[in-house]
Amino acid sequence: MNKFWVVCKQVIRKNIKSPTYIVLLLMPVILLGTIVGIAAIKNHTSETPQIAIVSNNAPLRSALLKSNTKKAYNVSKSITTKKAAETSLAKEKLDGYLTVAVKGSQVSAIYKSRTNGKTVDTTSLQNSLNSLKMQQTAAQLGLSAKQLATLFAPANFKTQSVSYTNGKETAQKNNQQTINSILAMVVTILIYIFMVSYASLIAQEVATEKGSRIMEILVSSVSPQIQFFAKVTGMFVLILLQVLVTAICGVFGLKYLSGNVQFLKDLDLSHVQPNIIIILVLFFILGITLYTILAAGLGALVSRSDQVSQAVSPLTMVGLAAYGASFVAMNSNTVLIKIGSFIPFLSQSIMSVRYAVGNATIMDAIISLVILAVSIVLVTWFTTRLYANHVLDYSDQKIWKRILKRN
Amino acid sequence: MLQVKNLNKSFGQMQAVVDESFTVNDGEILGLIGQNGAGKTTTFRMILDLLKPDSGSVFWNGHPFTRKDQDIVGFLPEERGLYLKMTVEEQVIYFAELRGQKPAVTKQKLNDWMQRFAVKGKRTDKIKDLSKGNQQKVQLIATLIHDPKLVILDEPFSGLDPVNASLLEDGIERLKAQGSAIIFSSHDMGNVEKISDKLLMLRQGETVLNGVTNEIRESFGDTRIFLQSPLTETDLLAIDGVTDVKKYQAGFELQLANPEVGKTVFAQATKNGYIREFSQQPPSLDEIFRMKAGVSNE
Numbered sequence: 001m002n003k004f005w006v007v008c009k010q011v012i013r014k015n016i017k018s019p020t021y022i023v024l025l026l027m028p029v030i031l032l033g034t035i036v037g038i039a040a041i042k043n044h045t046s047e048t049p050q051i052a053i054v055s056n057n058a059p060l061r062s063a064l065l066k067s068n069t070k071k072a073y074n075v076s077k078s079i080t081t082k083k084a085a086e087t088s089l090a091k092e093k094l095d096g097y098l099t100v101a102v103k104g105s106q107v108s109a110i111y112k113s114r115t116n117g118k119t120v121d122t123t124s125l126q127n128s129l130n131s132l133k134m135q136q137t138a139a140q141l142g143l144s145a146k147q148l149a150t151l152f153a154p155a156n157f158k159t160q161s162v163s164y165t166n167g168k169e170t171a172q173k174n175n176q177q178t179i180n181s182i183l184a185m186v187v188t189i190l191i192y193i194f195m196v197s198y199a200s201l202i203a204q205e206v207a208t209e210k211g212s213r214i215m216e217i218l219v220s221s222v223s224p225q226i227q228f229f230a231k232v233t234g235m236f237v238l239i240l241l242q243v244l245v246t247a248i249c250g251v252f253g254l255k256y257l258s259g260n261v262q263f264l265k266d267l268d269l270s271h272v273q274p275n276i277i278i279i280l281v282l283f284f285i286l287g288i289t290l291y292t293i294l295a296a297g298l299g300a301l302v303s304r305s306d307q308v309s310q311a312v313s314p315l316t317m318v319g320l321a322a323y324g325a326s327f328v329a330m331n332s333n334t335v336l337i338k339i340g341s342f343i344p345f346l347s348q349s350i351m352s353v354r355y356a357v358g359n360a361t362i363m364d365a366i367i368s369l370v371i372l373a374v375s376i377v378l379v380t381w382f383t384t385r386l387y388a389n390h391v392l393d394y395s396d397q398k399i400w401k402r403i404l405k406r407n
Numbered sequence: 408m409l410q411v412k413n414l415n416k417s418f419g420q421m422q423a424v425v426d427e428s429f430t431v432n433d434g435e436i437l438g439l440i441g442q443n444g445a446g447k448t449t450t451f452r453m454i455l456d457l458l459k460p461d462s463g464s465v466f467w468n469g470h471p472f473t474r475k476d477q478d479i480v481g482f483l484p485e486e487r488g489l490y491l492k493m494t495v496e497e498q499v500i501y502f503a504e505l506r507g508q509k510p511a512v513t514k515q516k517l518n519d520w521m522q523r524f525a526v527k528g529k530r531t532d533k534i535k536d537l538s539k540g541n542q543q544k545v546q547l548i549a550t551l552i553h554d555p556k557l558v559i560l561d562e563p564f565s566g567l568d569p570v571n572a573s574l575l576e577d578g579i580e581r582l583k584a585q586g587s588a589i590i591f592s593s594h595d596m597g598n599v600e601k602i603s604d605k606l607l608m609l610r611q612g613e614t615v616l617n618g619v620t621n622e623i624r625e626s627f628g629d630t631r632i633f634l635q636s637p638l639t640e641t642d643l644l645a646i647d648g649v650t651d652v653k654k655y656q657a658g659f660e661l662q663l664a665n666p667e668v669g670k671t672v673f674a675q676a677t678k679n680g681y682i683r684e685f686s687q688q689p690p691s692l693d694e695i696f697r698m699k700a701g702v703s704n705e
Contacts, residue, residue, distance in 0.1 A: 003505060006501075006504045006505055010501055014492075017492075212489070212491070213488030214488035214489065216482075217482065217488065217502060218505065219457055220455045220480065220482045221477055221506055223474050392452075392457060
């Protein structure tokens, strides 16, 4: 057990210092930084327009000035006359000005703007004006604020979309489906990125030791089995660290960007169901585990480290196929997709999507997870043997022949 | 004490090791010789439990050698390997830790060992920045720094210049004095003859020689004479029982049909009194090796 940690620690220590891993680890940070940077630049360039408000009714004007709570525009308060506004507009000190005329209960407004000036969201001006007028009228009619609120309360309107499984209706709130698809998409992409990166990282790790003949010293000190598990465990610590960094970036990114990006504003994360999260996380963990373990075994088959990509490529190809199929599964539920969602090496991507978009029941997902878990046990058993038998084998035999060779 | 009993191993059709048995006591050095493919590396791997023998067994201090005993082993494989990106210190600490020695202990011992093997470089130098010879020394230190009780060195002298070879000889002698059982393989009979107490020679997996080094030589009889005397090559070849005469330094090296012929040669050479050299010896290991292997060992 002691040596298990020695090897495990070594894997972590060595990789944490390697440029490959550092780049991998910082990828989400860099990505987030870029997005935030772009958003910041975009915010900076879209400056708020400068306008003036002129009116023959002073209380209405000051009420209008106060209503600009969202800072959709800046008001030059010193400009109070139409003449002054015209002059400033001509000098391009203003982007436009609003003239509000009150005649009895009639309120009319004109917004005059420069064509080369910054555009003002006139609906917000209009809304402010409308609500002010309403309050005024209500006051004239002697209505209380409460009565006013009741009068203008909108009708309750909700949409609901449903899907049918086995003839039974499964209700899904409108927003939820979108969120689930997005979640499944994110998880599938993450699975693919993690799988490709870490499968080649661990295969490289094993192959380098074998290629540089360190393996002989290692296996004479620590049994190949212990070594194998220690390496995989070490790799998991690295993956966990990466997940943590990615998650932190994700949370910060969502927090920061949801205020700026319309698409994210519309997402209501409170609709996310916990069982979907649990299933997706399980598929993520088990899927990555399966690929990492097999990749470690494949790394032990090569004689030199430059053969690693050759040995791992079948595995990454399957990963890519699963990734591609998961996109198909977003919109269709064919027999092929259904079957694929139960096959290990494919299920982590396909079943995630099928379950998330509501094309599979929780029972389907659980069965698929169990199959995946069992296959991990079998692959581990097979790979440990493969590893123990081949770490000292430097023959030039073809890799696939070696896998098939029993001994 | 290491006991190897009746080991057999074959790979497919090829019989790599045939009925191999030997013993190495504590404080004893066994030299394993043989040509490439004679079964030396296979023997080492079977002792270390990296390969399962088809039959036969390996005992350490009377009990079967298993992976539990691996901490007492110091193993230098024929193909050397180090982590090129690690520093000398990290590398040695890691390998020693794998043999159960705490990093703090290794740190304390490292300077001493680097001095002993005259490593040119600092503890903080990356392995890849060291010369090949110095890398090899670091590998040796990593093999020996945990004071192993069983030392297995596969071709430790290959690639070492005479100065470094003698540093290594000193290192091996030191371990011997500490009571370690040592096995090493070598192509160079000079090293084997100088430091090994026992000798095992393999030819295509079969043991052709096995025993105490001096006894093996003696068993071939004193059939060699180094001679510096007034006698010429023709004179020497004329003596009955002299089978071969070769030039050797200022004199000749004679091969005899049997040790008794030596007396005749001595009488002939000294009939006019003083001669510079007469030395009758058994054949050198190198000659025995060639005789047994049937070809040159080079």
